[in-house]
Amino acid sequence: KQEVTQIPAALSVPEGENLVLNCSFTDSAIYNLQWFRQDPGKGLTSLLLIQSSQREQTSGRLNASLDKSSGRSTLYIAASQPGDSATYLCAVSGQAGTALIFGKGTTLSVSS
């Protein structure tokens, strides 16, 4: 059974810092991996999707990498801003069109 773990569970940084969020999964046979952002009580915003054949994806200040063989992904956030404060969730799917298995998230707080 696929399990997704995110470390750390919470992170507090001052504005301007670069930071890395970690995601690990137990079964390397994934179809794709998605990173989401969730504000308190709100919906899930997809940030980046990495196909199993890809190594990384970039969007603005965000960069996600995938090492499928070791079961790891990282989300790099450059020059953090207070508006980045949210919970970041990592999720994997085993096959096309199947359920996403989520980690419990990393709650990020960026102070000004």
Place this chain on the structure above:
Amino acid sequence: AAGVIQSPRHLIKEKRETATLKCYPIPRHDTVYWYQQGPGQDPQFLISFYEKMQSDKGSIPDRFSAQQFSDYHSELNMSSLELGDSALYFCASSFARYEQYFGPGTRLTVT
């Protein structure tokens, strides 16, 4: 760009009542997924539909049922509601089983 629409956004029901949640996927998306997120929890997959047929089933209680209609919208029917059913219910849609896009969710409170 059009997004996934869910209605209602908030719903308050009493124990043992029934509730119906609706989801309107992004136009031309052929797959709909339902997830439940309890307080402080990560989203848990309930059920999905591809081209109006059930395609995958997760931890959906027998009290819940769902379907996808000819216009691709989906409804999640929940009966004999329990306090533990209080949660955020998300619908997501995808095209050709690719990236899932999530709706804003329906917050269900059972009293």
